[in-house]
Amino acid sequence: MDQFPLFFGRQLAGELDAIACQPYLVVTMDDLWPRFARHFGGGLGGVHLVRSLEMADLERAAVQYAGMRAVIGVGGGQAIDVAKYLAWRLGIQLFQLPTALSVNAPFSHRAGIRDGGIVRYVGWALPEAVFLDWDIIRSAPPLFNRCGAGDILCYHTAHWDWQYAAAQGRCEERWPYDPTLITAAAAAKQQVIDAADGIRELTDDGIRALAGALKWGGAAFGYDGWNPRHIEGSEHFLFYSLEAVTGRKFIHGQAVALGIVVMSALQDNTPEEIRSVIDRIGIPYRPSDMGVTWDDVAAALRRLPQTVEEGNLWFTIASDHKVSDAFIDAVRKWIESGGEFDRSVLASVEKVQ
Numbered sequence: 001m002d003q004f005p006l007f008f009g010r011q012l013a014g015e016l017d018a019i020a021c022q023p024y025l026v027v028t029m030d031d032l033w034p035r036f037a038r039h040f041g042g043g044l045g046g047v048h049l050v051r052s053l054e055m056a057d058l059e060r061a062a063v064q065y066a067g068m069r070a071v072i073g074v075g076g077g078q079a080i081d082v083a084k085y086l087a088w089r090l091g092i093q094l095f096q097l098p099t100a101l102s103v104n105a106p107f108s109h110r111a112g113i114r115d116g117g118i119v120r121y122v123g124w125a126l127p128e129a130v131f132l133d134w135d136i137i138r139s140a141p142p143l144f145n146r147c148g149a150g151d152i153l154c155y156h157t158a159h160w161d162w163q164y165a166a167a168q169g170r171c172e173e174r175w176p177y178d179p180t181l182i183t184a185a186a187a188a189k190q191q192v193i194d195a196a197d198g199i200r201e202l203t204d205d206g207i208r209a210l211a212g213a214l215k216w217g218g219a220a221f222g223y224d225g226w227n228p229r230h231i232e233g234s235e236h237f238l239f240y241s242l243e244a245v246t247g248r249k250f251i252h253g254q255a256v257a258l259g260i261v262v263m264s265a266l267q268d269n270t271p272e273e274i275r276s277v278i279d280r281i282g283i284p285y286r287p288s289d290m291g292v293t294w295d296d297v298a299a300a301l302r303r304l305p306q307t308v309e310e311g312n313l314w315f316t317i318a319s320d321h322k323v324s325d326a327f328i329d330a331v332r333k334w335i336e337s338g339g340e341f342d343r344s345v346l347a348s349v350e351k352v353q
Contacts, residue, residue, distance in 0.1 A: 003223075004107045004215055005129045008208075012131040013039040013074070013097060019128075021069035021093050027083040028074040032099060036074055050075070050082050053114045055122075058082065062089040069093065076144060077103035077112070077252050085111035088123035096130045100144035101137060101210050103252040104151045106130045107218025118311055119240055121221075132211055138202055143251070145210070146282045149199055150253030150260065152213045153277060155189045157260050158233030160269045161316035165229075170315040174225070181230040185220065188213045196280045234266075234304075234316040235259030241300040241307040242292065250290055257285040262301070265331050265341045266349065267317055272340055286335060298328045305352075324348040 013036055016024075023045025028036065030049050037047075045068050048061060065086060070093035073083025080096055080103075087094035088111065096106045105112065107130065110121040137145060159182050166177035191213050192199065198206025217231050224230070238259035243249065257278050264271040278285060287297050300307075304318040313319075330345040 003126060004219055005127070006107075006132065006211065006215060007129055008132050008134065010133060010135055012133040013136070016072055016095060016097065016131075017041045017043050020072055020095055023068055024070035024072055024093075025065050025068040025086065026072045026074055027086060028079050029076075032075050032079075040072075045069075048082065048086070050078050053078060053082065053112075054117075055113050055115045055120070058085050058113060059089070062086055065090065070095065072097065073106075075099050077105040078249075080105040081111040081113060084109075084125035085113055085123055088125045094125050094127040096127045097136070098130065098132065099136055100140035101132075101148040101207065101214060102140075102144040103148060104214040104218035107215040109219070109222040117244065124222075130215075132207075134204075134207070137207060142200075142202065142282070143254070143284065145202055145207075146200060147251050147253030147257065148210055148214060149192050149196075149281045150257040150278070150283055152189055152192045152210075152217055153274065154233070154235045154256050154260055155185045155217075155231060156274045157235040157263045157267060157269065158229065158231060159185070160264075160267045161233035162229045164267075164317055165315045168315070168320075170319075171229075172314055175227045175229050175314070178227075178230070181220075181224055181227065185217070185230040188216045192281075193277050196277055200280065200282045229314065233314075234263045234318040237304060237307055237311075237313055237316065237318045238263060238300060240311065241303045242296065244307060245299045245303055246292055246296050248292070254283060254285060254290060257283040258287070258290070258297070261285055261335060262297070262331055263317065265334065266321065266323065266327065266346075268343060268346060271334075294328075294332050297332075301328060320352055322350040322352050324350065 022043035025046045027048045071083045071087040073080045073096045098106045109124050111123045165171045171177050195206050195209035199210050220231050239255040261275050264274050301323045308319050326345045326348040330342045334341045
């Protein structure tokens with residue numbers, strides 16, 4: 001599973017004008033373009049500044065850029081995903097220049113977009129190369145890079161969910177429980193845990209470890225038969241539900257980290273242990289860190305069954321457990337104050353059919 005060409009180096013942005021077929025399209029963000037504009041010369045055919053992930057908006061953009069011969073994604077997850085989508089729709093070259101390791105998007109075949117607000121993973125885009133520039137990665141706010149670890153540590157809750165689905169006889173026919181995939185994903189997760197201090201400090205070894213794990217995890221979805229079971233579970237569903245409740249976008253790995261902590265508590269799945277790793281890496285997962293409230297998180301937790309149904313998401317603990325006020329209060333106190341999670345409140349959580 002080594003199909004995503006990954007190159008490390010310095011001053012890589014300036015090479016892309018000589019590499020990509022011309023005219024090429026740069027997909028990036030409003031705040032990034034002034035910083036990177038000088039690197040793109042006569043081959044530049046257009047710039048798409050990402051303001052929407054909605055499929056309808058991206059379809060209109062694809063018509064607008066029909067004459068392009070290559071797409072260069074410059075930025076974090078949103079720019080990377082839109083670049084994939086447009087490269088797929090136009091059938092042209094793709095190059096990716098991530099500005100942070102905040103998500104596994106540079107190494108996944110499908111684009112994570114929205115269709116009427118619902119998360120969809122669509123398309124097929126294999127980049128000619130993913131360029132990781134040491135200086136660009138380190139110049140990003142440390143938060144962005146640290147949060148990338150959330151997209152690997154989520155295997156902790158995802159694996160419990162898959163095992164739970166198997167025990168309940170609720171695994172999907174196309175995704176029967178597979179211990180081999182669990183073992184492979186657990187190795188990638190351990191790689192991040194072992195490099196936790198280096199990821200926090202963004203050492204060379206830390207960056208390589210995180211990039212390697214994200215490369216494995218991003219590609220695993222496609223290479224394992226479009227099976228998300230070993231790489232994503234109820235922690236992501238809480239993230240999607242929080243988006244739906246607030247109408248806001250979040251740093252992917254940061255919201256996922258909140259999901260890991262909350263859902264591991266609901267699963268009674270060594271929540272203190274996985275929380276300590278997230279704390280060690282330095283991912284700030286409290287609602288106040290993301291500009292939302294505990295009322296928002298409570299509403300997202302209560303909305304989970306609806307989120308699962310609307311998105312036709314796979315069976316997890318979010319499918320048949322209805323959280324109680326007591327659970328929400330206990331998880332809030334635990335996250336805000338530390339110590340051990342009060343497991344006695346799990347008796348108040350209702351299991352529904």
